Each structure stands twice: as structure tokens, then as C-alpha cells.
Amino acid sequence: MRSRDGNDNLSLRLCSIILFFSLTLNAGEYLVSYKYIVKDAILYNETMNISHAMKECYGTPQKELILENTSNGNLKKLISKNSEEFIEYIHKLGLNVEHNEITSNLQNSSTTILTLKTTCFKVDFNDNFARITPLK
């Protein structure tokens, strides 16, 4: 009714507020950690932990990863669907390498542990894609 009276300003404000909240509510901060263990050249264990950040994360956004979003704001589902791509991306970010090798009486055994320490990721879910950015 008001718009008919020429009060366009209020409707514009309302629209912009709705748009802003729809964008910000879909953006979230997540804590992700990843670890995998290789024993004697065979993959032994692989773990990835994902959780919502309980506190606000601080840091500057690093290089982003864009994934196709078909999981309605669920990061776990999104990552499980694009696990290979996400793990490759994590490798590029940097992993801590810990390798121990023991040769006892000419018998060799080795353990390699690759770890991504708990890192905060800012995730923006949009209609067709999700933008994942680590904060460091």
C-alpha cells in the first residue's frame, strides 16, 4: 500500500535487509582438522573432524576453494561429496609431516602421520556453489 503512495524507500530497505540476512545466515565458520596415518606404505587410518565454530574466528582469508553446493548448507555432506577435491586442497594449504622409521635387526618398519591442525574455515553457501576460505 505504501509503495503505491510513493514510499519506495521502505520496501527497498526491507528487501536489502532480507537479502543481507539471507546471505549472512548462510555463511558460517567451521573448524576442520584432518589426519592420516600410513604404516609400512599402507594407509592405516584417516580422520577428518568438522564442527561449527563456537567462538568467532579471527584471521585473514587465504586462497579459496569453490565447490558445487547440493547439500543445503551442510558442510559435512558437501565435503563427503567432494572429498577428493577438498583433501587435495587441504594438501595445498600445508600439512605437518611426522615420520618415524625403525630398522631393527635388518627389519624395517615405518609410520608417517600427515596432519592438518585444527583450522577455521569460513564457508559461504550460495544457491549453486559454496565458497570455502581458511582464516589464518
Next chain:
Amino acid sequence: MKYSMLLIALLSVSSLIGAEHIHSPDTQAMKHIIEKTNAQLAHAHAQTAEARAETRKAQAHLAKANATAEQILKENKTIHISVVGQGVAPMNTSSPAQAYALAKRAAIADAYRAIAEKVKGVRIDGQDLIKNMMVKRSTIRTSVKAMVRNANIVETTFKEGLCEVEMEMIISHSDFVR
């Protein structure tokens, strides 16, 4: 009696002369052997001198290489590191694709280890237990701890359950100075 004494004297003289005649070729042979051994010794001396010269050359080459390795880490220079990691698929995989994926993951970890070893170095610890003049246990422990980032996969091959991943990384001076 006189004749017998004369005979004995004659015999002894003849035996002495005979002995001289017998011994003379032996001494010649000995001389020959000594000459030979001397020649061999001289040859061995020459060989050791050559070997020493070669080791000196190798040491100089190593020193040069070390000097260049130190120079690479200077400003505006990069190091290109290339490694090959190997991984094996576990026995109880449900499909060849899973075997490939797991073996590749293991190979990547091995390649990361190799990169860390090249860049940061390896800590080595050895221990030998000797009891009653016999080696009871011999243990060598190696460990690497590093943080690797920006390593890229160049090539992946999977053959007969063994996965090989070639990875490369370019290190620049600015990566270390932050």
C-alpha cells in the same frame, strides 16, 4: 790311510764346489723376484697416488656442490625439489578403485616424507647391543618432522598394486623469511 785322507779332502772340496754351483741359480731367481716385487710396489704406489688425486678431486667437487647448495637459498632464488613416493594398496579392498585411492594416499604421504627429508633433514639415532662379543640387537631409528605446503602432484602411476606419485615443490627465499 794317507790316501783315504786325501780322498776325503778331495770329496769335501768337490761337494763345496757343487753346492756353489747349485746355489747360484737360486740367488738369481731371488734377484728376479725382488726386482718383480719392486716393480709391483712402484705400480701400487702409483695407483695409490692416482686414487688420492681422485679423492681430492671428488672432495673439491663436493665442496663446490655444497657451496652452490648454500648459495641457492639466497634472495631471489628458488629451489626445485622433485621426489617420488610409493604406496601399496591394502589386501582387503572392495574394488580396484578403492585400492588405487588408498595406495595413492599412501604414496602421497611417502612423497611428503621425502620432501621433508630433503628440505629439513633427517634425525638418525643408532643403537647396538653387544653381549658376549656378539651383536644381540642392532637398531636404527630415523625421524622427520616438518611442515610441507604447496607441493604439487606431477604424475601418478599404478602398477601391480604399487602406486608411484611424483611430486614437486618450488621453494623460494621468501617462503622462509616471513
